Amino acid sequence: MTDTLSWLERYERNHQALTWPVVYWAAVPLVVIGTVGMLWSLPVPDEFFDISPLLNWGSAFLMATVVYYFIISLPLAIGLLPFVLGVASIQIWLEESGYAPMNAATGLLLAGIVGLWLGHRNTAGLAAIRKVIEDLQTIMIGPAWLLSIVYRRLGIPL
Numbered sequence: 001m002t003d004t005l006s007w008l009e010r011y012e013r014n015h016q017a018l019t020w021p022v023v024y025w026a027a028v029p030l031v032v033i034g035t036v037g038m039l040w041s042l043p044v045p046d047e048f049f050d051i052s053p054l055l056n057w058g059s060a061f062l063m064a065t066v067v068y069y070f071i072i073s074l075p076l077a078i079g080l081l082p083f084v085l086g087v088a089s090i091q092i093w094l095e096e097s098g099y100a101p102m103n104a105a106t107g108l109l110l111a112g113i114v115g116l117w118l119g120h121r122n123t124a125g126l127a128a129i130r131k132v133i134e135d136l137q138t139i140m141i142g143p144a145w146l147l148s149i150v151y152r153r154l155g156i157p158l
Helices: 003-013 021-041 046-051 057-072 074-096 101-119 125-137 141-154
Strands: none
Touching: 003 057, 003 141, 021 057, 021 074, 021 101, 021 125, 021 141, 057 074, 074 101, 074 141, 101 125
């Protein structure tokens, strides 16, 4: 078994008893967008701006994530590129909008965390909170796992 399959199977074992899978599927992108948004809003050294006005902690995190996706699975990486570019586009839009990017990111992150918790709600008490914390620790595996489900249903190899 490849490392990719073992990661995805372990993630899936922890998510077999979701209360509301649709809420969970919506919550994962919200958490990713909120997390990247918070990183995007952090101050950066001047040297970052000298390289590119788009280089910041959030864009660096997304670049590292793309590299990681390409390491674990070429088909998943290609499939997740539109998602990653969409997350970056949302961050750029938020920066240029009249909204406070950090406030928007915080709101999205909190909404996503509530969604993760609702997804695990049938798990008793602290165990549900523990599962949400595990989801936050492996947040970038979440989108890959969701896409792997779609790939399996369509017969696309990982």
